[in-house]
Amino acid sequence: xxxxxxxxxxxxxxxxxxxxxxxxxxxxxxxxxxxxxxxxxxxxxxxxxxxxxxxxxxxxxxxxxxxxxxxxxxxxxxxxxxxxxxxxxxxxxxxxxxxxxxxxxxxxxxxxxxxxxxxxxxxxxxxxxxxxxxxxxxxxxxxxxxxxxxxxxxxxxxxxxxxxxxxxxxxxxxxxxxxxxxxxxxxxxxxxxxxxxxxxxxxxxxxxxxxxxxxxxxxxxxxxxxxxxxxxxxxxxxxxxx
Amino acid sequence: xxxxxxxxxxxxxxxxxxxxxxxxxxxxxxxxxxxxxxxxxxxxxxxxxxxxx
Numbered sequence: 001x002x003x004x005x006x007x008x009x010x011x012x013x014x015x016x017x018x019x020x021x022x023x024x025x026x027x028x029x030x031x032x033x034x035x036x037x038x039x040x041x042x043x044x045x046x047x048x049x050x051x052x053x054x055x056x057x058x059x060x061x062x063x064x065x066x067x068x069x070x071x072x073x074x075x076x077x078x079x080x081x082x083x084x085x086x087x088x089x090x091x092x093x094x095x096x097x098x099x100x101x102x103x104x105x106x107x108x109x110x111x112x113x114x115x116x117x118x119x120x121x122x123x124x125x126x127x128x129x130x131x132x133x134x135x136x137x138x139x140x141x142x143x144x145x146x147x148x149x150x151x152x153x154x155x156x157x158x159x160x161x162x163x164x165x166x167x168x169x170x171x172x173x174x175x176x177x178x179x180x181x182x183x184x185x186x187x188x189x190x191x192x193x194x195x196x197x198x199x200x201x202x203x204x205x206x207x208x209x210x211x212x213x214x215x216x217x218x219x220x221x222x223x224x225x226x227x228x229x230x231x232x233x234x235x236x237x238x239x240x241x242x
Numbered sequence: 243x244x245x246x247x248x249x250x251x252x253x254x255x256x257x258x259x260x261x262x263x264x265x266x267x268x269x270x271x272x273x274x275x276x277x278x279x280x281x282x283x284x285x286x287x288x289x290x291x292x293x294x295x
Contacts, residue, residue: 039258040245050247053254057261100268104261111257115250214265218272225276232283235290 007084009227016220024217030210038203045200054112055196056204060211062105062130062171068098068215069133069161069168072140076158086223088154089230091161092144093222097215099137106130126183129170136164150230 038056045052075091078084109127110120121127140160147153196204247254 035258040243044248050245050250050254053247054257057257061261097268100264104264107260108257111253111260115253218268221276222272225272225279228276228279228283232279232286235283235286239286239290 004084007082007086009086009231012086013224013227016224020217020220020224023213023220027210027213027217030206030213034203034206034208034210038200038207042200042203045197048116051112051115052200054108055200056207058105058108058112059204060208061101061108063208064211064215065098065102065105065130065133066168066172067212068094068101069137069164071219072098072161073165073168076161079154080158085150085154085230086227088150088158089226090219090223091157092154093226094215094219095137095141095144097218097222099134099141101211101215102130102134102137106134124183126171129167132167133164133171136160136167140164150233 035056039053042053044050072091072094075087075094078087079091106127109130113122114120140157143157143160144153147156
C-alpha cells in the first residue's frame with residue numbers, strides 16, 4: 001500500500017475509521033496510566049517539591065505543540081507541491097489541537113514558574129518564542145475561517161505555516177541558542193546527567209506516548225470532519241446551481 | 243489516596259485541572275462537530291439520492 005493512498009478522501013475515510021478506535025483507546029490508556037502514575041505514585045523532587053508533578057503535563061504538551069506545527073508544515077508542503085486536498089485539511093485539523101497543547105504548555109509553565117522562579121512570566125527566549133508560536137496558531141486558524149475559497153485558504157495558510165515554522169524550531173532550540181534565559185535545558189536527554197531522574201522518567205514517557213497518540217486520534221477525527229464539511233459544501237453548492 | 247502535595251498543592255492541582263479541562267473540552271468539541279457534520283451530510287446525500295431517483 002502506498003502512502004499516497006491516504007490522499008484519496010474515500011480511502012482516507014475507510015482507513016481512518018478502522019484506525020481511530022485503536023489509536024483513541026491506546027491514547028486514553030496511556031494518559032490514564034501515565035497521569036495516575038505520575039500524580040499519585042512518584043515522590044517529590046528535593047528542589048522542586050511536588051511541583052515536579054507538573055512535568056507530566058507540561059513536557060508532553062510543549063513537545064506536541066512544536067511537533068504539531070511540524071506535522072502541519074509537512075502537510076502544507078504536500079499541499080503546495082502535490083495539491084492533495086486531504087493534506088491541506090489534515091493541517092487545518094491539527095491547528096486547534098496544536099494550539100490547545102501550546103496553551104497548556106504556557107499555563108502549566110506559568111503555574112510552575114511562579115513558585116520556582118518567583119514569576120509567572122519572563123521574556124525568556126523559549127517562553128517568548130512559544131508565545132509567538134501560540135499567536136501563529138491563532139492566526140493560522142483565523143485565516144482558514146476568514147477565506148471563503150478552500151483552495152485559496154489552503155495556499156495562504158500553507159505560506160503562513162512555512163513562516164511560523166521558524167518559531168516552532170526556535171521554541172525547540174531557544175535554550176541552546178541563548179544561555180541567558182530562565183528556562184532550563186531539555187527534560188529528556190540522551191545524556192544521563194541532564195536527563196530527569198529515573199523515577200520520573202518512565203511515567204513521563206508514558207504520558208508523552210499518550211499525548212502523541214491523542215494528537216494522532218484527534219487529527220484523524222478532525223480530518224474526517226473537514227472532509228465531510230468540504231463534501232457537504234460541494235453538495236449544497238451543486239444543489240444551488242441545479 | 244490523595245498524595246501529600248505540601249505547600250504547592252494549589253499549583254499542582256490547578257495545573258492538572260486547567261490542562262485536563264482544556265483536553266476534555268477539545269475532545270468534546272471535536273466529537274460534537276464531527277457528529278453534527280456527519281448527520282448534515284447524510285441528510286443532504288439522502289435528499290439528493292431521492293431527487294435523482
